[in-house]
Amino acid sequence: MRSFFQSIFGKATPKQVQILPQDVTIVLEPGQTLLEAALANGIAYPHDCTVGTCASCKTRLKQGRVREATPFGYTLSKAELDAGYILACQAFPRDELTVVEIDPPSADLPPVEQFAATIVATEPLTHDILKVTIQTDRPVHYLAGRYANVRVPGWPRFRCYSFANAPQRKGRNVLEFYIRKVPAGEFTEALFRGELDGQPLEMEAPQGTFHLHGGDAPMLCIAGGSGLAPLVSILEHARANRIKRDCILLFGARTEGDLYQLEAIGNIAANWQGEFRFIPVLSHEPEHSDWTGARGLVTEHIPADFCEGAEGYLCGPPPMIDAAIARLLDNRLPLEKIFYDKFTDGRNS
């Protein structure tokens, strides 16, 4: 049937995709997503989940149209959609020539490797966040802000957790993570019961594209819950390398008992090159407690006068990220200067 139609209408013109900034043009096989075609052509295209939930493959569509396998809007914010971003793993190019652009630093991130790992220590940070120390069979090279996929051998899927300690030049094989207990989450329930202590794990790392970008722009960091981990890694890395940038760290939690790692943040603040302001914000602190700090949603406390010329680094639950992006855009911090990692329960349970 196919050859009959081809004999009448001629052979279908193959679809091509030009990928910037590498300026590589690839030809798509029928039924391939943009990401599948790029990987099949040996391009180190940023990706992780491949199912449209992590945003690692976020790409700007410069020319052409694409069909969405699942709506991009499940993961990308309205501002990102309006700016022309798509998810490469969910995009089927429709035109003869499609032109896309990936974030330049993403193209140079270190490749993912497999490691054998073991949990060597755990320490409760709050009633539902555990500091987990994992040792790997050899050093892991990563940029602060990125994450690892972790799995118990034989279990069906990996969970994603951000590195909480700063990287080292020669790599690190003792790695810290802040892991939140997800109700009814098989992995985190077992972890909190201590059943995974000493158990062999498989790790694939480093993952994701979230990391500290170069330059001297002031940094506006916003964390919610266990989203503090990648920001502590980034800030500790910047402190250790004497990077001089003004910084505000907003940390949203429910109550005073949900704040953690205050000593580590205090140490970063005391040794920071430039101005450093830490603003913890509590959303559910009892009204008559002796808390005198900020209350409400963390995004309500973004200082408007700090935004212009700054870079935004956001980590936490999707509603917090979406609200923060909207607030930053209102305060004239452009989308290109907003970097984020959304923590969803599905990724971490």
Ligand code: FES
């Ligand atoms: S790889 Fe496309 S959203 Fe995760």
